[in-house]
Every structure is written in C-alpha cells, then in structure tokens.
Amino acid sequence: MSVPDLIPYHFVTTDINHWYVVIKQGRIEKAKEMKRKVENEFNKMEKNEKVAVYLQLLKLRHEIMLSYLEPDSVKDIDSVFEGLKETRENLAPESLTNTIEFYFHFFTGMYHFRTRDLVIALTYYREAERYLDLLDENANTDKAEFYFKVSEVYYYMKETHFSMNYAQRAYAIFKRQKDDKGNLTYGKEMVHCQFVIFGNWLDKMCYEEALETAEKALKDAVKIGEQHLIGSAHFNVGLCYNHLEELDNAEKHFQIAYEIHKAQKHIYESKAVFNLAYVKAKQNDLQAALKLYEEGKKIAERHNNQEVAEKLKLVKGLYLSFDLQTLREVFEFFREKNLYGDMEEYAVAVADFLTNKEKRHDAVDFYQLAIEARKQIQRGKHLNEKM
Template sequence: MAPESLTNTIEFYYHFFTGMYHFRTRDLVIALTYYREAEKYLDLLDKNANTDKAEFYFKMSEVYYYMKETHFSMNYAQRAYSIFKEQKDAQGNLTYGKEMVQCQFVIFGNWLDKMCYEDALETAVKALNDAIKIGEQHLIGSAHFNVGLCYNNLEELDNAEKHFQIAYEIHKDRKHIYESKAIFNLAYVKAKKNDLKAALELYQEGQKVAARHNNQEVTEKLKLVKGLYLSFDLQTLREVFKFFEEKNLYGDMEEYAVAVADFLTNKEDRHDAVDFYQMAIEARKQIQRGKHLNEKM
C-alpha cells in the first residue's frame, strides 16, 4: 500500500471510529462531525473496501435517524443496503444478510417517523421475511415487533396483537431486554381492544419483566395501561408524562399524549384532553429543536 493510500486509510478509520465512540455515548452532533470528516476519505479507500463503505453508510443512517433527519437517514441506509445486497460467497449466498435487515430496520423507523404507515409496513414485512431466511431469532423477534407497531398505528389491532405476541415469546425465550418492550405493547393493544382481563395480567407480568431488566422506561409506560384503561387515574398519567419530559423522551411524549387526549375526547372530557394535546404540541416543538437527542438508544 502506497504511503498516501495508507495515510488516507488511517485518517478514515480514525474519524470513523471516533465518531462511533461518540455515537455510543449519545453525543450525536460530535459523532456526526467525525463521520463527516471520515466521509472525505471514503472515495480514497481501496476499491475492494465496499463493505467498509457500507458499514460507514449504515452508521451515518443511524446517527441521522436519531437526529430525526429522515431523508438523510433513509438515503444512507439505502446506499448501505445496496452494497450489502451485492456481497455473496462462492455459492452465491448472501454474506451480509443480518446487516441488510438492520438497514431495513432503519428505513422502517424513518417511514414510521414520517407517519407513512403503509410504507413502513411494507419495509417491516420485507425485513421480517429476510430475517426468517437468515434464521436469526433476535432479528425475527425485532421484525415481528416492528410489524406490530405498524398495525397498531393503522389501528389493525388483531394483527398488531399477533405480531407483538410472537415478538414477546421470542425475546422471552432469549431473556432479552426487548422482552419488556414487547410485553408493554402487547398489554397496550389488549387494553385498546377492551380485553381488560388479559391487559391486567400482562400489566402485572410486565412489571416483573421490567424490574428484572431494570427497565424504568417500560415500568413507567405500563402505568399508561393502568392509568388509562385499568383504573383511569389522570394523576398516574401525568406522572408518566413528567417522566418522559425529565428523560427527554419527547417522541414517546408526543405519541402517547395524543393517544390520551383522543381517549379523553371520546369520553367528552375535553378540558383534560386539551392539557394532553398541549403536551403533544410541546413535545413536537422540542423534537424540532433537537431536544430529543439525549433519548435512550
């Protein structure tokens, strides 16, 4: 390798790995600064470094996703996906199937953020089918979870329940932390379907699961099920939204504030509904100002 080529390679990896470090510590703006420096050397890498380029594109798609820069995130994820898709072994089998699914997860997340639920569902189903082909249980569980999110947003609650149930069972078997996320969403959908007996059982089990994983976020979210459907306690609900605000979970704050406000509107409790609509508006403002950047990753 020529000295100049070696220098370019070192510069690329220095900035790339430093950016990855700051991404893990949730310093997203600093991470992006280093990634952009690394990108200057991307075209100077060895012609055989396609997978390194794909990995870089994927990392760029991640940081832009968390910064809610949807178009940039999707563009980089699609570029990474295209490269990974071309990588095959001597028998013609895909060698980066897992990475392809992860790219689809990012694309799915961006469609969801844009509230393009049909496009999100199409991407999530494709990712699920690809995950099944790979046989990676964690990816299969996560893909079912994503499909469930789509159906929940489309108010196709039976389909949402089915996929959340599968996701829960897979993550439960593996004792993975996503088990707690799955059981909350399953309890939430059951409650929305007015299957309150099942929702109560899942709520109680969910508390144990969240405690086992030390997942305070899910512990608080389960209070939404209790406060909205099981006991109807506005004070409990307000405590949940106070937690969202303290933890800068403005995406959750916006989504669930609208859900609570709609629920109250249907009960003709318009006075309290206004408060929660106002919370949703404030959360949207904070997201637009970049205040969500400290969200848990």
C-alpha cells in the same frame, strides 16, 4: 519472559480484527472465544500503545453487542467504557490515528445510544463522521455500519429524512457485499436497515409502504433463520397493524415477537411486552393487560430498560388505574430524554382517550404536549444541544 518469547503485535492485531468481524456478525460464542484468545495473547505481546487501545475499543464493542443479544451476561460495561477513556487519554498524540479516533467516537456514540441519550450519541457520531472518509478504502462495511447506527438515532429523534437517507446508504453498501459464490454476506444487516426504513415510512404515515417493507423484512428474516431477527420482524408488522387500528392482527404479531424474545431473554423482550400490554388494554382486555404490565415491569428492570419502564406507566395510568399524575411523569421523562417522537405520538393517544371520556379540560393539556413535541421536532432544537 525473554524478548524472543514475546508475541509480535501484528499477530495480535490480526486476531483483534477477526474478533471485530465476529462481533459485528453477532456470533456470541465465537466472539467470547476470540476475546479470551486476544486477551491471553496481549499479556504475552511486545508493548504497543495502538494495540492496547484497539483492545480496549473492542472490549467496549463486545459489551455493547452482548447488551443487545445476551443482556444478562453484561456486568461491567460502564467500567469497560471508563477503562477505554483512560487508555485513550494516556496515549501518546502520535498514536492517535484516524482509525482509533473514528472507533472511539463511534463506539462511544453506541454506548450512549443504548441508554437513549440520543443527543450525546449523535454528538459522538458526528465527531466520528469527520474521520469516516479518512479510513482505509477497504472499510466499506465499517461505513455501512456507521450509516446504519446514525439512521437509528435520527429515527428515534423523528428526523425522518435524515434517518431514511442514512439507512438507504447503509443498505446499498451491505447489498454489494457477496462471497465467492455470489451469496449475500450481510443479510442480517440488510434486514436491520429495512427495519429502520419501515419505521420511517410509519412515521410519515405511509402505511402501505410501511407494511410492504415490514412484510418483506419478515420474509428475509425467516430465510436467514435467526430467532431474534424473526421476532423483531413480527414486532414491526405488529406496529404497522397497530397504527392501522387492526388490533387483532397487531396482537397476533406482538404475541409472536414477545414469545420469541422471551425465550431468548433478548433485550427487545421488554419492547414487545409493553406493546402487547398496550394493545390488550386498547382491546379492553384489562385482565391480560394487568398481567403483562406486571411482567413488563420485571422484564424492564432486568434489562435496565428505563424507557420501557416509563412507557408501561402509560398502560397503568390510562387503563388500569387512571392516574393523570403518573401519565405526566411519563411525558416528563420523554422530554428529559429528547424522545419527542414518542412524546407526540402518546400525547395524542392520551388526549384522544380523555376526549372520549369527556375529560376535555385534561385532554387539552396533552394536546399541548403533542404540539410542543411537534415544534421541537420541526425546529430540530434537540440536534443543536451540546454534550
């Protein structure tokens, strides 16, 4: 190809930016179309190191999007990540712009968050935050997305104050984004922020505020009309009723969430089936719980969701086969993954169950696990670890 036939790199950059927009919007088919277009253009483009690394960055972000919205189509996310690292390492120092460094650390954090390697994810997010104020002044939605992702990590670490703060900052930015007619342009993202805020109210045991936030998010999700968003909203309402021990209401909303996510083969299908199985077991409907447990194992394996695979063992070890060794394996997993919030919540549940069964000696072990988890959360030890 002669030099005059080469596509100017700024044309490709424009399409890369468009690709990123549709990725953030979760428009799967349009994102796939833009990916094909950009890759084709890149092969005909004049050489440019920055565009090369932007392309690799967006490939990873594309795969991360698919891992949530269309997980069965994700085949090579690990190789895409390795390719990004190699491209960045070979980049000339003068080409490592603030924007590239922000996206690299931000997307790498997202890559590790999806496998619940929370400490690693947070470490990369912290590095990304160093570049946040150096971005273009028009990068408000990038900042909002970043704040939201950080709020998720802190939520899973049960750092409630930090999580709530970041989620509210993200919500405020998204709420200001409107089209020419004054309509909200980031309604879905606002609902996602409400989900995190709801979860933090729940962790603070402020159940009235939690239920109010969850039900508002459900109404907003119904207005938007996206099924996976509606399913997630029902799931959160179910969580609230579960904590209120209103098991029939919890079951109803978990069942709706499970049916919606199952139909779409969404990654949250695995979370829904675990919680539905857990509630069924608590209702002493062990036949239904066993069926859901078996379904859940297959779903967790299909989604490569180790967290849910381990949590399903709670249903088995506590209700279906009463196996304390299986339960202890689950809590060792929580400890290894720094999931101290889950460790505390389920340790108390197991200990209370054992106490009611007059197995007080075994119950003490699990109460001690809950105390250990609470100490870890209060000390913030897991936030100070290094990669």
